[in-house]
Amino acid sequence: MSNIVVLVKQVPDTNAKIVVSGDRVDLSAVKKVMSPYDEFAVETALKHREANGGEVTALTLGGAGADKVLKDAKAIGVDHIVRIDTEDEHDSNALQSALATVLTEIGAEVVYCGKSAADTGAGSTGPGIAERLGWASVSNVISVAFESGLTVIAPSEGGNARISVPLPAVISCDKGDMKVRKPNVKGIMQAKKAKVEVKTVAMQGSTVSVVAHSMPPAKPAGKSYEGGAAAAEVARLLRDEANVI
Amino acid sequence: MEPYEGVDFYDIESLLTEEEIMIRDMVRDWVDEEVLPKIEHACAEGVFLDEWRVALGEMGVLGAPLKGYGCPGLSYVAYGLICQELERGDSGLRSFASVQGSLAMYPIWDFGTEEQKNHYLPKMTSGEWIGCFGLTEPDYGSNPGDMITKAEDMGDHYLLNGAKMWITNGTIADVAVVWAKLDGVIRGFIVEKGDEGFSAPEMKGKHSLKASVTSELVFQDCKIPKDRMLPGVKGLRGPFSCLNNARFGISWGALGAAMACFHSAKTYSLSRIQFDHPIASYQLVQNKLAWMLREITKGQLLAYHLGRKKDDGTWFNEQISLAKMNNVDIALEIARVARDIHGANGVLDEYPVMRHMANLESVKTYEGTHDIHNLIIGRYITGIQAFTRTV
Numbered sequence: 361m362s363n364i365v366v367l368v369k370q371v372p373d374t375n376a377k378i379v380v381s382g383d384r385v386d387l388s389a390v391k392k393v394m395s396p397y398d399e400f401a402v403e404t405a406l407k408h409r410e411a412n413g414g415e416v417t418a419l420t421l422g423g424a425g426a427d428k429v430l431k432d433a434k435a436i437g438v439d440h441i442v443r444i445d446t447e448d449e450h451d452s453n454a455l456q457s458a459l460a461t462v463l464t465e466i467g468a469e470v471v472y473c474g475k476s477a478a479d480t481g482a483g484s485t486g487p488g489i490a491e492r493l494g495w496a497s498v499s500n501v502i503s504v505a506f507e508s509g510l511t512v513i514a515p516s517e518g519g520n521a522r523i524s525v526p527l528p529a530v531i532s533c534d535k536g537d538m539k540v541r542k543p544n545v546k547g548i549m550q551a552k553k554a555k556v557e558v559k560t561v562a563m564q565g566s567t568v569s570v571v572a573h574s575m576p577p578a579k580p581a582g583k584s585y586e587g588g589a590a591a592a593e594v595a596r597l598l599r600d601e602a603n604v605i
Numbered sequence: 606m607e608p609y610e611g612v613d614f615y616d617i618e619s620l621l622t623e624e625e626i627m628i629r630d631m632v633r634d635w636v637d638e639e640v641l642p643k644i645e646h647a648c649a650e651g652v653f654l655d656e657w658r659v660a661l662g663e664m665g666v667l668g669a670p671l672k673g674y675g676c677p678g679l680s681y682v683a684y685g686l687i688c689q690e691l692e693r694g695d696s697g698l699r700s701f702a703s704v705q706g707s708l709a710m711y712p713i714w715d716f717g718t719e720e721q722k723n724h725y726l727p728k729m730t731s732g733e734w735i736g737c738f739g740l741t742e743p744d745y746g747s748n749p750g751d752m753i754t755k756a757e758d759m760g761d762h763y764l765l766n767g768a769k770m771w772i773t774n775g776t777i778a779d780v781a782v783v784w785a786k787l788d789g790v791i792r793g794f795i796v797e798k799g800d801e802g803f804s805a806p807e808m809k810g811k812h813s814l815k816a817s818v819t820s821e822l823v824f825q826d827c828k829i830p831k832d833r834m835l836p837g838v839k840g841l842r843g844p845f846s847c848l849n850n851a852r853f854g855i856s857w858g859a860l861g862a863a864m865a866c867f868h869s870a871k872t873y874s875l876s877r878i879q880f881d882h883p884i885a886s887y888q889l890v891q892n893k894l895a896w897m898l899r900e901i902t903k904g905q906l907l908a909y910h911l912g913r914k915k916d917d918g919t920w921f922n923e924q925i926s927l928a929k930m931n932n933v934d935i936a937l938e939i940a941r942v943a944r945d946i947h948g949a950n951g952v953l954d955e956y957p958v959m960r961h962m963a964n965l966e967s968v969k970t971y972e973g974t975h976d977i978h979n980l981i982i983g984r985y986i987t988g989i990q991a992f993t994r995t996v
């Protein structure tokens with residue numbers, strides 16, 4: 361019976377059109393979804409529960425608007441949903457400390473999270489929390505077996521490594537060949553009834569702060585080549601410039 | 606094509622509950638992932654994929670508004686949204702769900718015995734058993750009251766004789782709700798796959814609803830146990846109350862097809878360059894797009910309000926007729942205009958518009974043809990029935 365926690369983050373839909381107004385990204389009209397890698401973390405957490413028993417808590421951090429991501433996790437099958445309440449922006453240091461505090465408070469024994477969030481792509485949350493808790497940590501995990509402790513598979517140089525992980529541990533999850541379960545009506549009705557447990561934590565000050573956002577530079581126009589005669593040149597460019605062959 | 610995010614010009618979403626939105630998004634995502642990549646192939650083969658039956662059961666959307674017996678017990682608005690999203694995929698998919706929930710499960714739920722409900726409904730809402738609804742006959746379509754199929758009371762069983770035609774899901778159905786005359790009065794009977802004297806050959810060659818199975822139901826001295834009659838209803842009210850629920854779902858479903866066509870037309874017109882500019886930059890094309898959005902928005906408000914009236918029980922039949930008639934009519938016209946905006950590409954299976962257009966021809970005809978609904982509304986306005994010459 362394990363106390364399993366999965367960290368979920370609400371991010372702008374990866375299909376959404378992002379606009380910068382002034383020097384800040386304007387997300388007011390953007391649909392928000394669970395960060396895609398977190399879906400693999402939820403799936404892995406649920407598999408862990410199925411294999412070893414226990415309960416899964418989904419944990420997020422944010423304002424009331426972030427409850428949606430918890431309800432989505434509940435609809436897929438987690439047992440408890442918890443939000444650390446804060447509307448302000450924080451740096452990774454502050455976020456990881458707050459998450460570590462609450463993980464200790466709820467007695468987590470194993471933590472799953474996405475390998476990185478779709479908005480920042482930083483990938484620091486999992487290892488950062490493990491560091492604070494003094495736990496084992498493996499990143500980019502594509503498959504987990506739950507026999508004695510955990511045996512996980514993660515990419516290593518030239519192939520995959522099978523790694524034995526003692527608990528407690530933080531596992532950050534990648535896609536692998538995992539098929540994530542989808543919500544159903546029963547789950548959605550349970551999510552509707554479920555209460556989000558809201559926690560307040562004294563947030564530590566941020567050491568870094570965002571000064572301005574800007575759009576990535578526009579992609580340069582593509583080049584087109586016609587006729588068989590160009591084939592050698594195209595092959596050279598693909599090899600030397602694009603590095604794809 | 607750019608990802609689909611729904612069409613909601615009047616922010617109808619703000620009128621939906623949290624779970625209605627979640628259910629809509631669940632079905633929308635499923636259609637994107639499991640239906641759209643496979644639908645053209647299913648149409649070409651003329652099949653309804655069995656994996657769709659399984660998934661609809663697992664999602665828990667079959668018989669959406671029915672309560673108890675393992676059924677979802679959702680609002681009618683949620684049911685409408687489910688139909689909308691399914692039909693954005695394909696009318697065949699929505700037809701499957703309409704027939705299962707509104708035409709096969711509903712009469713058992715409303716008119717069946719406790720034993721019948723306990724026996725059939727849990728397995729039908731889970732998708733394990735498929736249902737169909739047999740009303741139309743070769744010679745009686747708009748006029749089912751004159752049906753020929755009859756049942757005779759043989760003491761310890763009923764004997765069913767006759768034929769039904771155009772029956773969605775017929776060949777793949779485990780359970781058929783069949784309407785037949787017993788001593789001249791229309792009654793509902795539950796016929797099961799494998800019953801002696803019952804067969805359900807598939808009708809082939811449709812240019813419309815190709816991903817939906819359509820069949821004949823043939824009864825030749827078909828023996829039905831006594832406990833398979835639905836005791837709770839007599840006369841046309843039985844089949845018509847089923848049709849009311851299905852028609853309600855169609856009024857939403859047709860909007861889904863219209864939204865798919867609008868989305869495709871919008872995206873295509875922005876990328877198609879003629880005379881040096883995107884065709885979307887020309888006023889004639891914008892006029893078409895603006896008209897589509899106008900009609901979809903009106904149709905949404907109609908469907909939404911009707912849904913809330915269904916939920917609080919303040920609706921009447923003619924309101925459903927108006928919504929079914931209007932929304933299918935505009936959807937079909939939107940599909941045609943979208944086809945036009947796509948130029949020659951519009952006839953290809955690479956775009957959904959011609960498929961929707963062909964599907965909607967069936968949708969316009971089944972569940973009461975467009976003009977039958979005009980007659981229903983005409984009778985409501987004038988008090989004079991104009992279905993036959995004898996007033």
Ligand SMILES: Cc1cc2nc3c(=O)[nH]c(=O)nc-3n(C[C@H](O)[C@H](O)[C@H](O)COP(=O)(O)OP(=O)(O)OC[C@H]3O[C@@H](n4cnc5c(N)ncnc54)[C@H](O)[C@@H]3O)c2cc1C
Nearest residue numbers: 738739740741746747771772773967970971972974976992
């Ligand atoms: C793909 C598909 C699936 C179907 N699935 C089912 C099913 O699952 N179960 C089922 O029972 N049926 C089903 N139907 C049958 C459908 O309900 C009938 O086709 C419909 O009721 C119309 O009947 P009909 O085709 O005999 O046309 P008709 O009734 O012959 O009508 C032909 C034309 O005459 C018009 N018309 C008829 N009467 C009048 C009148 N009094 N005044 C003016 N105009 C009139 C009609 O509007 C129509 O334009 C399905 C049909 C299709 C195409």
